[in-house]
Amino acid sequence: MEGLLEKVLSLSVLLGMLTSGIRLATPYLYAAIGETFGQRSGVLNLGVEGQMLMGAFAAFYVTWRTGNLLLGLLAAVVVGALMGLAMAVVTVNLHAEQGISGIGFYLFGLGMSDLLFQKLLGTVRTVEPFPDLPIPLLSDIPLLGPVFFRHNVLVYAAYLLVPLAWFVLNKTTLGLNIRSVGENPEAADSLGISVARVRYFTIILGGVLSGIAGAALSVGLLGVFQQNMTSGLGFIAVALVYFGAWRPLGVLAGALIFSLVNAMQLWVQVLGVPIPSELAVMMPYILTIVVLVLTVSRARPPSALTKPFEREA
Amino acid sequence: MNSVPSAPLATASTRPRIQHVEMRGIVKRFPGVLANDHVDFDVQAGEIHALLGENGAGKTTLMKILYGMYQPDEGEIRINGRPVRIASPRDAIALGIGMVHQHFMLVETLTVAENVALGLPSSRGLLTDLDVVARRLRELGERYGLVVDPHAYIWQLSVGQQQRVEILKALYRGADVLILDEPTAVLTPQEVEELFAVMRQMAREGHGLVFISHKLHEVLAISDRITVLRDGRKIGTRPARETTKEELARWMVGREVRFHLEKEPARPGPVLLELEDVHAESDRGTPALQGVSLQVRAGEILGLAGVSGNGQRELAQVVAGLRPVTRGRVRLLDQDVTEASPAARMDLGLAYIPEERMKDGLIQEFTVAENLILRDHHKPPFSRKGFLHWPTVYAHSRRLIQAFRIKTPSVKTPARYLSGGNLQKIVLARELAREPKVILAAQPTRGLDIGATEYVRERLLEQRTRGAAVLLISEDLDEILVLSDRIAVIYEGRIMAVMPREEATVERLGLLMAGVEEKEKG
Ligand SMILES: Nc1ncnc2c1ncn2[C@@H]1O[C@H](COP(=O)(O)OP(=O)(O)O)[C@@H](O)[C@H]1O
Ligand SMILES: [Mg+2]
Numbered sequence: 001m002e003g004l005l006e007k008v009l010s011l012s013v014l015l016g017m018l019t020s021g022i023r024l025a026t027p028y029l030y031a032a033i034g035e036t037f038g039q040r041s042g043v044l045n046l047g048v049e050g051q052m053l054m055g056a057f058a059a060f061y062v063t064w065r066t067g068n069l070l071l072g073l074l075a076a077v078v079v080g081a082l083m084g085l086a087m088a089v090v091t092v093n094l095h096a097e098q099g100i101s102g103i104g105f106y107l108f109g110l111g112m113s114d115l116l117f118q119k120l121l122g123t124v125r126t127v128e129p130f131p132d133l134p135i136p137l138l139s140d141i142p143l144l145g146p147v148f149f150r151h152n153v154l155v156y157a158a159y160l161l162v163p164l165a166w167f168v169l170n171k172t173t174l175g176l177n178i179r180s181v182g183e184n185p186e187a188a189d190s191l192g193i194s195v196a197r198v199r200y201f202t203i204i205l206g207g208v209l210s211g212i213a214g215a216a217l218s219v220g221l222l223g224v225f226q227q228n229m230t231s232g233l234g235f236i237a238v239a240l241v242y243f244g245a246w247r248p249l250g251v252l253a254g255a256l257i258f259s260l261v262n263a264m265q266l267w268v269q270v271l272g273v274p275i276p277s278e279l280a281v282m283m284p285y286i287l288t289i290v291v292l293v294l295t296v297s298r299a300r301p302p303s304a305l306t307k308p309f310e311r312e313a
Numbered sequence: 314m315n316s317v318p319s320a321p322l323a324t325a326s327t328r329p330r331i332q333h334v335e336m337r338g339i340v341k342r343f344p345g346v347l348a349n350d351h352v353d354f355d356v357q358a359g360e361i362h363a364l365l366g367e368n369g370a371g372k373t374t375l376m377k378i379l380y381g382m383y384q385p386d387e388g389e390i391r392i393n394g395r396p397v398r399i400a401s402p403r404d405a406i407a408l409g410i411g412m413v414h415q416h417f418m419l420v421e422t423l424t425v426a427e428n429v430a431l432g433l434p435s436s437r438g439l440l441t442d443l444d445v446v447a448r449r450l451r452e453l454g455e456r457y458g459l460v461v462d463p464h465a466y467i468w469q470l471s472v473g474q475q476q477r478v479e480i481l482k483a484l485y486r487g488a489d490v491l492i493l494d495e496p497t498a499v500l501t502p503q504e505v506e507e508l509f510a511v512m513r514q515m516a517r518e519g520h521g522l523v524f525i526s527h528k529l530h531e532v533l534a535i536s537d538r539i540t541v542l543r544d545g546r547k548i549g550t551r552p553a554r555e556t557t558k559e560e561l562a563r564w565m566v567g568r569e570v571r572f573h574l575e576k577e578p579a580r581p582g583p584v585l586l587e588l589e590d591v592h593a594e595s596d597r598g599t600p601a602l603q604g605v606s607l608q609v610r611a612g613e614i615l616g617l618a619g620v621s622g623n624g625q626r627e628l629a630q631v632v633a634g635l636r637p638v639t640r641g642r643v644r645l646l647d648q649d650v651t652e653a654s655p656a657a658r659m660d661l662g663l664a665y666i667p668e669e670r671m672k673d674g675l676i677q678e679f680t681v682a683e684n685l686i687l688r689d690h691h692k693p694p695f696s697r698k699g700f701l702h703w704p705t706v707y708a709h710s711r712r713l714i715q716a717f718r719i720k721t722p723s724v725k726t727p728a729r730y731l732s733g734g735n736l737q738k739i740v741l742a743r744e745l746a747r748e749p750k751v752i753l754a755a756q757p758t759r760g761l762d763i764g765a766t767e768y769v770r771e772r773l774l775e776q777r778t779r780g781a782a783v784l785l786i787s788e789d790l791d792e793i794l795v796l797s798d799r800i801a802v803i804y805e806g807r808i809m810a811v812m813p814r815e816e817a818t819v820e821r822l823g824l825l826m827a828g829v830e831e832k833e834k835g
Contacts, residue, residue, distance in 0.1 A: 173435050180420045180431050187418035190382075191432030191482075192403035303421070311382075 011143075017267050019147045021260035022155070023221060027052070027213040027230075028255040029158040031237035032244070033165045034209030036251055039241055040169060041202040042182040042304035043091060046102025048210045049234025050109020051083045055214030057113040060225035061120055063127045072127075072219050073154075073212065080211020083109065084204035092199050095308035106234070114227045121225065129223035130154055154212070154220040161209075165248040178202060182302035185309040195309045210234065232285075239288055245299035254291075261287050331409045331489035331521065332358050332393050334379070339388035341374050348374040350545040351388070356490055356521040361512060363524045363532040363553075366542035367565055367762040368732050372525045373415065375542070376492045379523075380412040381405040411483025412492040417475050419467045425478050426450060426463040429485050446485075453484050457514050458507075473504040480511065490521040497531055498760060503620075509535050527565070527762045529558050530791070541565055566764050577778055579798040582611030585782035586632070586663075586751045591641035593627050601627035603806040604641070607784075609751070614773065614783040615811075616797030618790060620826050624806035625786045626668065629755040632784065633665045634658045645751060659688060664749035666740055668756040668786075674740040677729040681721050682710035684728050685743050717742040718768065734765030741772060752776055752783045758792060770796060790822060804828045 031048050038045045055076035063072030087105055090096045130152035139149035169175040180188040181198045189195050217233070218225045236258065244250025262284045269280050334356050341349040348371045356362045364372045377383045379390065381399040389396050392408060399405050405412070419428050426443045429450060435442045447463035454460045459477045467475060476496060483491050493512070497505045512522055512535060526532050532539055533553055540550040541564040548564040586609040595601035601624045609615045619625055630636035631643065634655035643651045645661050659665075667673035675684050686695050686706055694705045710724045719738045721731055728736060737757070744752070754773060758766040773796060777783050787793050793800055800817045802809040802825035809825040825831065 171441060172439050173430075173441055174439065176423070176427055176431060176441055180423060180427075183422050184418070184420045187420050187428075188431065190402050190414070190418045192401065192406065193432045 013267060013271070015143060015147055017260065017263045019150075020266065021256065021263035022147065023151060023259075024262055025255040025259035026155050026158040026216045026220065027233055028237050028240060028259065029161060029252065030209045030213035030216060031234055032240040032251045032255060033161050033248060034206035034213070035238055035241045036165065036244070036246060036248060037169075037178065037202040037209075038206040039305055040182045040246055040302055041178045041199050042185060042302055042307060042309070043199055043203055043206075044098045044102065044238075044306045045087060045105075045203065045206055046099055046235075046238060047083070047087055047105025047109065048102075048206070048213075048237050049230055049232070050106040050112075051080050051207050051210035052214035052217070052230045052234045053109045053113040053228070054083060055080045055211030056218035056229060057116055057214070057225055058211070059215030060127065060218040061116070063219050064121070064125060067127075069127075069130055069219055073215050076211040076215035077208050078211075080207040080209070080214075081204050082207070083211070084207020085200075087207065088200045088203040091203070091308065092196050095310065098306045098308075110228060117225060117227055124224055124226055126223050127219060130220050152220060154216045158216065159252075162248045162252045169248065174201075179302075181309075182304050185304050185307075189309070189311055199309075210237075213237070236285075236288060239292055242301070243288075243291055246302065257291070258284055258288060328407075328409065329393065330358065330519065333391075334410070334490055334521065335391040335394075336375070336379060337389050337391070339375060339378060340386045341371075341378060341383060342386050343374075347545050349378070349385070352542065352545070352547045354540055354547070356523055358489065358519050358521050359516050360537040361516050361522045361524055361535055363526060363536035363539045364542065365526060365529070365532050365539055365561060365565060367527055367764060368734060369544075370542040370565075371545040372542055373494055376412065376494060376523060376525065379405070380410060380492060406486050406488070409487060409489035410492070411486060411488025411490070413476065413479040413483060413494060413496060415494040415498070417479055419475055419478060421468040422466065424464050424466055425461055425470075425481075428467060428478060429463075429482050433486070449485065450481060453481055457484065457518070458511050459484075472499045473507070476500070476508070477511075484515075488520070490523070491515065492523040492525070494525045495527070496524070497526060497528065505531070529561055529763070532561070533558065543567055562763055565762075576774060579613045579777070581613045581798070582780065584608045585611050585646055586784060587642075587644040588628075588632070589642045589644070591628075591631060591643065592639045593631050593636055594639060595627060601806050602631065602638075605803070605806070605808055606641075607801060607808065607811070609782040609784050611750070611782050612777060612780050613798040614777050614785050614796050616793035616800045617784065617786045617803055618793045618800060618822050618826060619788065619803035621788050623803050623826075625755070625788070625803060627806075628803070629665075629668065629753060629786055632753050633663070633667075662750035664744035664747060664752045666737075666744055666752070666754040666757050668759070675728050675736055678727055680725045680727055681714070681719070681731070681739060682706055682724040684739050685710045685713055688743060688747065713742040713746055717772075734761045737761055737765065737769060741769060745772060745776060748779075749776075750781055752781050753786075754783060755786045756788065757785070758787075758789070790819060793822075794819070802826055 031052060035045060035048055058079040059072040059076035062075040063069050083105060087101065090101045091098050132150050132152050135149040139145045169178065177188065177193050177198050180193065181195050185195045214230065217229065240251050240254040240258065243254040265280045265283045268275065269277055336352065336354045339349050339352045352371070352375055354364070354375060364375070366372050374383060378385050379399065381401045381404050384400070390399060391397065397408060399408065420431070426447045430441060430443060430446045436445055450463045459481055461470065461474050461477050461481070467478065470478070476499070480491070496508060500508060512524070516522060524532070524536060536553045538550055539553050539556060539561065541548040541561060543565060588605050588607045591602050591605045592600065593602040605628060607615065617625065617628070627636055631638055634650070634653060638651060642649055645658060645663060648661065650658055650661065676687070686709065690696055690701065695702060695709070707724050713719070714721060714724065717738045719742065720735050728739065752773070757773065758769050761769065773783055773785070785793070785796055794817065797814050799811060799813055800822065801811040802822060804826060805828065810831060
């Protein structure tokens with residue numbers, strides 16, 4: 001028993017956990033940053049999970065057929081954009097209830113990706129995932145170099161996305177428009193800002209980023225596609241937006257905490273620590289709920305979140 | 314990114330200034346309502362043109378048409394003699410027309426500068442140029458006397474300051490003509506004076522202003538010309554100098570309005586409500602009432618005058634039983650009710666017409682009938698063995714609706730669909746139908762149009778003549794002078810003086826309200 005504890009706490013294991021935590025956070029980052037844009041403009045998209053599944057499948061299938069990872073990624077972007085477009089039509093033009101339509105898109109993505117998987121792949125296949133690109137010099141730093149600077153391009157991009165999203169939201173006119181539309185669409189409209197256009201933009205952007213999130217999973221981390229391989233990841237991403245108080249940096253913190261606990265849980269199982277694996281798997285989810293309950297009153301969501309906008313008369 | 318040229322006013326430089334805006338034969342129909350019926354209206358550069366009318370007369374609709382928010386069914390708009398089409402607020406802004414809405418169009422979580430910059434091209438392309446906007450805002454602020462911190466968040470600002478932001482927003486966009494929709498409704502008397510100073514300055518700078526209001530004295534004080542709308546029709550336009558309060562009121566209401574209510578002399582009876590050295594704290598825990606002593610007798614109206622925020626709200630709450638006193642006694646019909654619950658006071662015969670009727674007096678989601686029995690719903694005849702008896706409730710409600718001339722589609726209409734005047738009538742009907750012995754009326758006509766105001770005042774007088782003791786709290790000096798038999802003035806939680814109506818003049822009350830003590834006579 002004591003030997004086991006030492007093993008779990010050894011330096012190399014800790015660094016390993018850190019490395020996988022950083023990797024595992026990527027799909028959450030893409031999906032949650034996309035969701036942040038949507039919610040800041042007043043649109044709650046609960047279909048993230050479905051968009052991710054479709055993106056994951058598209059990326060995997062195209063890569064498997066063409067052997068070209070970039071084409072696979074492009075396929076995920078296109079599929080994500082199309083799903084975002086559909087969501088935008090339903091919620092912006094048809095004023096459908098956002099929560100319900102999101103769940104509809106989730107179920108669609110779940111069923112559709114499964115169907116395509118069975119028809120087009122038939123069985124679990126593998127591709128070579130995005131290769132690691134160690135960053136010269138930085139990756140040679142002892143101990144921490146490999147932890148932070150030996151990842152594939154999708155991982156780096158996910159972390160660059162965070163400051164970029166912050167910058168767009170806070171320093172550009174586009175970001176100002178997005179925030180105003182999410183808080184007071186009537187005011188934005190009265191100043192000639194097209195609420196519909198802004199929301200189309202953020203919903204489609206959210207779809208694209210969810211698609212990439214799926215690709216980051218299927219062809220970024222694993223090199224496989226399986227039915228329902230996201231298993232709730234997209235919903236966690238939505239929760240992370242609340243946790244992060246609708247700010248990219250908060251989302252980053254949430255994604256990291258969640259992924260580190262997840263990594264820990266995986267390593268604990270790999271090392272054969274005698275706790276039931278079901279319990280271990282539940283850890284990150286329980287953590288999410290606890291953290292959400294503890295933090296939920298801290299910040300206020302955008303005032304117009306989930307509210308369709310229609311100009312009177 | 315360092316040397317950025319000062320941002321030009323949005324579009325002002327590229328088009329000629331507006332000298333004259335004309336609306337001709339404007340017709341606007343809403344389902345079941347003819348909101349504007351062939352209305353003509355015009356504004357010139359440098360003038361303040363008031364648009365006067367009761368609630369629902371069509372003032373907002375007419376101006377929303379000018380601002381491109383609604384499309385007229387008939388009629389045309391001309392600027393400097395040339396016909397224009399205004400399809401959206403964006404068009405209106407580009408033409409030089411700005412509007413400050415009755416409900417502000419501000420994003421609370423953004424700063425002043427961000428709100429102003431919203432929707433405008435930035436001098437830095439895709440990036441915001443808030444420092445440039447802030448600088449320009451300071452310049453505009455100085456020129457028009459509209460000082461606000463550009464980096465403050467909207468939620469941090471008072472209502473008056475938020476209104477300045479709205480005006481600045483329009484000026485920043487180069488508005489030559491500015492529409493102000495009931496801008497004084499949300500302001501304190503001091504803030505109204507400040508707003509008027511800003512409006513005069515804008516007119517001097519050559520802007521044309523449309524001032525929407527239903528308050529006669531304000532309209533007469535600030536306007537150059539006055540146009541009256543009633544039921545969607547234009548009744549007439551007059552230079553402010555050539556008209557009177559009486560004529561305007563007749564135009565607005567469609568009949569003679571009595572500014573001087575018939576008042577029988579008071580026949581005061583025994584003291585029914587008494588406050589003795591009452592002390593109480595404000596919400597923030599600061600002293601709000603510091604030794605208030607008052608007596609109100611049966612058959613009289615005691616008017617409590619004072620500038621907003623001098624303890625009136627707390628005093629009303631203390632009497633109603635909604636705020637604890639820290640010292641002193643409250644007596645109702647000779648009983649000490651200092652510790653009594655609001656319900657116990659109601660049962661003794663106190664009626665409370667609260668200041669914030671939307672919040673305290675009514676439940677917006679409840680129907681008219683439900684609101685009308687709110688106080689007594691648990692008692693017979695409305696309730697038997699715990700079950701509401703709806704036929705009785707509805708019959709009772711219909712009687713009150715008729716007696717108090719409440720305009721509602723049905724007894725089952727949710728209260729929130731009614732206008733402010735009709736909501737106040739519901740509160741009044743409910744409270745007065747109980748034949749109260751003591752009536753506490755806090756700002757009973759605030760926000761009401763002339764017709765409803767006159768009605769409410771008549772009912773209060775009627776109650777006093779019937780023998781009720783009425784404590785009238787009002788920031789409207791005219792109202793105090795018209796209704797009261799005796800007048801008390803409150804300043805910083807203390808009663809400055811109590812006098813019979815005959816000894817009160819506006820000057821004397823004004824000095825007392827400003828806290829100037831009177832020297833003892835003799
Ligand atoms: N968007 C709308 N839809 C339907 N009816 C409306 C609308 N706006 C105003 N009305 C009706 O038009 C009439 C005039 O309203 P409004 O212009 O707001 O009056 P005012 O500003 O003078 O109080 C009222 O009867 C009102 O109920
Ligand atoms: Mg109006």
